[in-house]
Amino acid sequence: MKLLWSFLILTITLWCIPVDTKLYEGENTLIYYDQLSQKLFNITPMDDEETERLQNEKVLLGKLKLLIINEPQVQTFDASLLEKETVSETEFLKLFEMLSSAVEQKKKLEEIQVFTQERLGYLKKSIESVTDPQYKNLQLYQLQFAYYKLKHRHDELTVKSLTPFIEEGENTLSLLITKVKFDIKKIQSNVDKVAKELENINKKLIAANLTKERELLSQEHISKKLSEKIEKLTKEKDHVLLKLADKEFLTGFYYFQTKVFKSVLQSQKKIHSILSQLSYQDTLLDAKLEEFERLSKESKEAINYNVLSLRENLLSSYEKFYESFQKPFVVLDETPISFLSILKLLGILLIGFIIARIYFRLFIMLHKKRKETKAVSIKIIANLGVTLILFAAFVIALGSIGLSITHLAVIAGALSIGLGFALRSIVSSMISGMVLLSEKYIKTGDYITIKGDLTGKVMDIGYRATHLRTIDNIDIVIPNSELIDSQVINLTMEDRIRRIYVPFKVPYGSDIKKISSLITTAVMESKIKLIRDIPRKKPNVWMQTVGESFIELELLVWIEGIRPSTRSNLLILIYETLQANGINMPLPQLDVHLGVRKPSQRPKIGNMAYHVKS
Known part of the structure; x- marks a missing residue:
């Protein structure tokens, strides 16, 4: 396989037309040009296209002759200026102009060299891709390649000759500037x-x-x-x-x-x-x-x-x-808005926010000493002051960038599409917070129950959310909108005294009055913190339900505040009292009757009977 590829490559190489190096290398280049000129002169064009091609080839041959004949000239500075004691402004400027022209020429030639090298690569590929020696544009490609080759060489020699000239000129300029008398x-x-x-x-x-x-x-x-x-x-x-x-x-x-x-x-x-x-x-x-x-x-x-x-x-x-x-990046209501304007606006808003926070803390600290003022009222006034400060900062910030309060509608219209849905819940919670602070249904320090099972102490009511701490010392942040929309049980709204219910069960056949007396006496004599002195709030036992295999009773007691351990202590007390008096807890009963039940016979309450006919 390798031999086959080598043979193919060799065949293609032999059939490809090489670049004619005699057009730009060797000592007999001008003689070769004359031969080509005579050959072109003897050709009679058949059509306009061939006439144009022959004309281009003749022009290229003429340019090749000029490049061969005209060698790059080496430029030098007039050293006689260095011997003078003083140099006029005109002479110095002429030298400066000559040096700058050389620098300009060198930069242009370096850029042209890159362009010429790209053209040489393209033309070389074009020539080597031709396999027919009689291809009509082949001679034109060869002459064009030779022209760029000689041009590249000519420019390279010129750049080399300009380099020492520029260095000499820069040194001469540095020496002569001290001799110039400027008016x-x-x-x-x-x-x-x-x-x-x-x-x-x-x-x-x-x-x-x-x-x-x-x-x-x-x-x-x-x-x-x-x-x-x-x-x-x-x-x-x-x-x-x-x-x-x-x-x-x-x-x-x-x-x-x-x-x-x-x-x-x-x-x-x-x-x-x-x-x-x-x-x-x-x-x-x-x-x-x-x-x-x-x-x-x-x-x-x-x-x-x-x-x-x-x-x-x-x-x-x-x-x-x-x-x-x-530089403005947007125009809002004929007012150009730039990044600097935005930074200025944000800076004023930040200062307003800092002032509002300082005001809020100082206001709370000063009014906490006045016991005659309620905490809720203090917080409402403080929050209203914060709102006014922030609003004033917002108005000033708008004025600093050339907008006024009348442009709020324009801004709101521009932002409503993108921010309307995102800010809806926040605005709802903030308004709900103001309602909670203005009303007295929920206050800081109250124990509330929300969603049926979440009970805790209200630690703080903010603008957006309320801080709730459960009996397990878990802090929960609840959006104010949920407290407004949901049913909330306030356990300590106006009175800290409340009644709790402790259910327990006894078996059928028990003496309810005796059990009620035993439990009431035990509760009255216990050290559990209860309300015992108020006649209408003394402990009591009520019968609640007659079940299938038990009687359900309920102990009612009044307590002050939130005491989660009270229910557990009362259940322990009930269990110990019943055990001490030989009253056992009821167990589920299941009676199975075999035989035929008479119509007059009825099962006892709480028993289940299965009848099997023989």
Whole structure:
């Protein structure tokens, strides 16, 4: 199998058309070009397509000859400037311009090299994929590949020649800047003059754009005259901006010479602003700014510049961050809302919440000392004060972002769809809490029973929920809406005295009066905490039910408060009293009668009889 694959690969390789290296390698390249030119001259095109292809091949051959003949020129600086004691502003700017142009050219060539390499890869694959030597576009592909190959080599040599030139220029620039005599007054005067010129052009451009907007409102296209005017003003503005940039460079060089690095950074910042205002991307101005910044960073006083630059960068980052926070992301009722507005609103609400909490605690602490005021009343007043404070904070927060209380309807409408269902239970519980606090049916310290089996002491009644503590010391938080909607038994609403029932059973045939007397006497003589002194609340025994095999009695006693152990103690007392008096607990009875029952015979109450006929 491996041999088969190797044979196939070898066959495909032999049949593929290779790249014609004679077009860009070797000493006889120009002779080869002449041969191809003669060959192309002798071909008579058959149609327009072939005519166009032959024309393209001839043009490419001409470009190949130029690339072979024209070698990259090595640039050098005029060293005579270093021998001068003083250098004029014009000479220094000319040198700076030449250096910046070289930097711009190098950057462009490096970008072009990446593009050229991609094209070479594509063309090589296209040529090698051709298996027919007579393919009509094959020669065009070969010439195009050779052109990009020579162009890539030419650009690479140019970049190599520009590198020492740029290094020499940067060193020369660093040495010459100390010899330049800058006339700062004249420079500042020129800056002001150009700035006024720019201001006038900006006014004209704004007026022209307003006219453009008016025309677009009434018609689909603007007039040709207005379009030409805007284009002319834009070009004038770009020209003035470049003049202003040159003046700012002179200002920056002066401050660099005098080591006022803060002003150097300001000049660089202004040039950055000029770059952003241009209607096109000026790579030369960008290269100038890059060289100016490099000169500042590599100077002897670079540490001072870098410290200030870091500070300026931090301030710039802060300004950008602050601007992004100030930028509105939504407009609500013609009022722009930004992230900064939202933070301001949340901050005011947080302060209002803190003030409300402090007010609530201080109010409760101060009024707890006044025993004549009820706790429920204190809490109601405190909660109302908290509500007012929070409402005032909300109104102030809305005003801080440009909204008023009248916009609440807009906000409510925008939020009602998403939050309506989610806030329904919370709002219901809060309103229920206000009702509970205003009424006196449930108070802090009461023992209540809810849902039939949940009994506990009310520890606190909040706005949203009530804190309940059971006899097992378990804390339960119940939403206030459940206390309003459900049936609640308040065991200690107005009076802490209540009656409890303790059921017990005795067998048939027992003396009910005797048992009642024994149990009542035992309860009266016991040490269980009961109410015994009030005549109408003395312990008593009632007959409750006559069952199938027992008689159910019920002990009734009155107690004060909630005493869960009382029922257990009373059951123990009843059991011991019955045992001491020989009265046993009833057991289930089942009587089976065999034979025929006479009609007059009836089973005793509580017995079950089975009759079997013989």
